[in-house]
Amino acid sequence: MESITPGISVSIILLLFGIGILLTRKDVVRSIMGIFLIYNGACLNFVTFSAYVDPTGQGQLAAMFIFVIGVVELIAVLALSRRYHRNFQKSGSDILQISQE
């Protein structure tokens, strides 16, 4: 169990899940979920390398900063989507669809 292979494998699979959601779903809520899956994979990478390669704990701190960035992104996207919904009386899920037209 000394290997970093499980952590790296799970992080790669989470990254692929997130990219799959971002490519297939044109929906604000699902896009946020995909981005958070990618963030989870990145955090797992940092924590795994922090545990096995660099035991000084810097990877854990980087993972905590990733959480902050994720919350900031969530706040911004939800506020913009709510504003769009109020102005155009459409669901916030239409933003990405309209931006592609």
Place this chain on the structure above:
Amino acid sequence: MNLYEIIYYIPIVITLMAGFVVVFAANDIHAVIALFISSVGLACHFVFHNAEYCALSMIVIFAGIALTLVLFTVTIKPESVSRNWQNGIRRLLPLMAVLIILYLLISYYAELFIEISGRSPGNLSLEELSSMLLGEYLFPLEIAAVILFSSIIGAASIIRRNN
């Protein structure tokens, strides 16, 4: 495969299954709950890598994110919530309870599992973590706080503007 390896792989499998549900679920509420389950499974995985505080903060933050996304989905996109969404939640709740109990057990016996695995503990204590945050990483911490605060102010101003 010994007991440690079995317990080591259970959160990984649950994380990947929940991620699969996030990708393919038709209902947004189910996808949000699956995202939370995936995060709790990942937090269990963090405990095995000596990152207990990271795991705790991940559970707290993702609980808030899941609640926010559920509220947003219900208020903005009511058409995406099917009528029988409560049945799906009833199916997912036992899995969530089992996972949280597993997380508590793993956290409680973390030292034992690390001992069984033969690794040196090398655990980062709360004192070391906080001294790193408030010493070497004080400037990035302040930058993160300023970014978070400005995003909250910006979101409030975006929503309250009336023109």
